[in-house]
Amino acid sequence: MTHPVSGSPLGRAPRAAVHALLCGACLLAGCGRAGGNALVLGLAIPLTDGGGKPDVYGVRSRMGAELAVMEINAGGGIGGDSLRLRVVDDHGDPGTAPTVADSLVADPQVLAVVGHVYSGTTLKAAERYQGHLAALATSATSPEISRLGDWIYRMAGSDSANAVALARAARGMGRRIGVLYSNDDYGQGLARNFTSALRQGGVEVLTADPFLDATPDFRPYLRRMKARGVDLVFVAGLQDPAARAITQAREAGLQARFLGGDGIEGLAEMGSGFDGTTVGVLFHPQMSDSARAFTARFRARFGQNPDSQAALAYDAVRLMARALRDGARSPEAVRAYLQTVGRSGGSDAFEGAAGTVKFDSNGDPVDKRFTLGVIGGGGIRLPEGAR
Structure with missing residues (x-):
């Protein structure tokens, strides 16, 4: 992270x-x-x-x-x-x-x-x-x-290894994939390795957009994803901006699934609106x-x-x-x-x-x-x- x-x-x-x-x-x-x-x-x-x-x-x-x-x-x-x-x-x-x-x-x-x-x-x-x-x-x-x-x-x-598992999951969840990534070391690296692993599996990312952690409005990105028919959004970032993006996706009518790395595991305790989101974790109490x-x-x-x-x-x-x-x-x-x-x-x-x-x-x-x-x-x- x-x-x-x-x-x-x-x-x-x-x-x-x-x-x-x-x-x-x-x-x-x-x-x-x-x-x-x-x-x-x-x-x-x-x-x-x-x-x-x-x-x-x-x-x-x-x-x-x-x-x-x-x-x-x-x-x-x-x-x-x-x-x-x-x-x-x-x-x-x-x-x-x-x-x-x-x-x-x-x-x-x-x-x-x-x-x-x-x-x-x-x-x-x-x-x-x-x-x-x-x-x-x-x-x-x-x-x-x-x-x-x-x-x-x-x-x-390293995200170079974790991204492989995330890309493997993505290929089973959707075929038209968009990426939102935090414009910093973590987000850039994770998004780059995720996109590379997807490409090696024969899947191309349709959209890839950077954001700042304080970005208040993701709807321009989300509306473009909707127009492109994106059915899975990968978020390379932390829980707060991910929460805003997922909430605004529903408001924008984007009916896509969401996937993210360990940075968004905190969504699990931020309300039922994030249920169904797939997340990669470095630890789980039952693992x-x-x-x-x-x-x-x-x-x-x-x-x-x-x-x-x-x-x-x-x-x-x-x-x-x-x-x-x-x-x-x-x-x-x-x-x-x-x-x-x-x-x-x-x-x-x-x-x-x-x-x-x-x-x-x-x-x-x-x-x-x-x-x-x-x-x-x-x-x-x-x-x-x-x-």
């Missing part, structure tokens, strides 16, 4: 949980019984947008990270030392991300970084981490991240036994189901903690450890709530699970074979 939408709705995160997580954003103390020294990870996430409003993607990421820290410290920490997070708010702004990265690099206590969340912030922060701190991005999916160097890793698969177990613990802590952001941040903290537990106690040692995860002669693949992680030479997870489901009934339903 890329940068957040100004004024993202908080329907996916209870107000009390949001307030608790936003308080004291500079440092999250470890919870539980662990003592000893503090082992510190940076957590670079968008807690608030440029206008100071809470960012739902960042809030959910912090929930997942907080749960991981709580469980680790409650279990005795890491060799008797407590795990702590230094939380910094990048506002989802690529212009702010380098400054945030510099602050973590300058802190001698920080051993590595979990984050960033969005592709745009990850791309801009990466050069500041290079040679100093290993950064493990959570849901950043731009293909460009694969070329950022050997200090940058990520938990989510595996480990996902179900994590979901139960997350619900016990926060009173709600986790989403992809929470699960990926949880897994990233747990993987970093495993590196520290296995003796990687310096930034250089953490980077060297991540290079070996799941590789021949290295450490074991990491089994997380959102699937198995093993890194290739670019720091990308190999064959990371990407699941398609259909929004309905306030959630996302998976096909029987995907559970």
Whole structure:
């Protein structure tokens, strides 16, 4: 994903949980019984947008990270030392991300970084981490991240791989396809790879239109799609603009189905008007036994189901903690450890709530699970074979 939408709705995160997580954003103390020294990870996430409003993607990421820290410290920490997070708010702004990265690099206590969340912030922060701190991005999916160097890793698969699954689904849903894409790193990359995968399957896109997250009116695009007979619209963007586009499509009389990537999974909790939308997700509470177990613990802590952001941040903290537990106690040692995860002669693949992680030479997870489901009934339903 890329940068957040100004004024993202908080329907996916209870107000009390949001307030608790936003308080004291500079440092999250470890919870539980662990003592000893503090082992510190940076957590670079968008807690608030440029206008100071809470960012739902960042809030959910912090929930997942907080749960991981709580469980680790409650279990005795890491060799008797407590795990702590230094939380910094990048506002989802690529212009702010380098400054945030510099602050973590300058802190001698920080051993590595979990984050960033969005592709745009990850791309801009990466050069500041290079040679100093290993950064493990959570849901950043731009293909460009694969070329950022050997200090940058990520938990989510690249859009170059995810788009293949989305294109395969699209070919089974419609033959006259239109694309709406956010005019940023995430939207451009996902749309480009989706269109390429469609073309390889013998299907051409009829229309492709860029938008800004603040675009209020999609009807000119939608009326053109209607005139061209579009029967499936692929949205490469985030949930708020996708919600406007889907709502306005009905007003414009466009009776097309909608499909999107992980950026629109939040539509599931924005009302029944989005039922029937197909969405690719990086995590689902019912996708595996480990996902179900994590979901139960997350619900016990926060009173709600986790989403992809929470699960990926949880897994990233747990993987970093495993590196520290296995003796990687310096930034250089953490980077060297991540290079070996799941590789021949290295450490074991990491089994997380959102699937198995093993890194290739670019720091990308190999064959990371990407699941398609259909929004309905306030959630996302998976096909029987995907559970």
